[in-house]
Structure formats: C-alpha cells, structure tokens
Amino acid sequence: MVECPNCKGDMRFDRKVRMYVCLNCGMMLTRNELDILREEKKEKEEYIVNEYLEWWQKRKQ
Ligand SMILES: [Zn+2]
Numbered sequence: 001m002v003e004c005p006n007c008k009g010d011m012r013f014d015r016k017v018r019m020y021v022c023l024n025c026g027m028m029l030t031r032n033e034l035d036i037l038r039e040e041k042k043e044k045e046e047y048i049v050n051e052y053l054e055w056w057q058k059r060k061q
Contacts, residue, residue, distance in 0.1 A: 005006075005037040 002011040002020055009024025011034075019028045029037070 002034065005034070005041065 002013075003009075004011050004024060004027055005023040006027045007022065007025045008021050009028070011020040011022050011027075013019075014021045014028075017028070019030050020034055021028050
C-alpha cells in the first residue's frame, strides 16, 4: 500500500493516467515524484533524530 505524503491516506495506481491517486485528498503523483517525496521525508526524519541525539549527549556531560 502506498501512503499519501499529503494526508497519509491510501494511494492507488491509476493505469489510465499512470499516476498514483490519493483516495482521500485526490493528490496525484507519478512514481518518480513519490520516490522524491519519500526520500525528502526520510532525510528530514534522520535530521531530527540526529539533533535529538546531539542534545541528549550534551545533556549527559
Ligand atoms: Zn492524500
């Protein structure tokens, strides 16, 4: 199942337009766009985790 990056709803692949369409908000994305958005999200999450770890390490000292 593909998760909508906008509203976290279900996305289905529409063969007619060859795009992923969100069943909840109607957002349409190509496979490529979806991959880019996912990659960006992952990077942001990693950044937040790193910031937290830094903060935690400083706190211990
Ligand atoms: Zn959506």
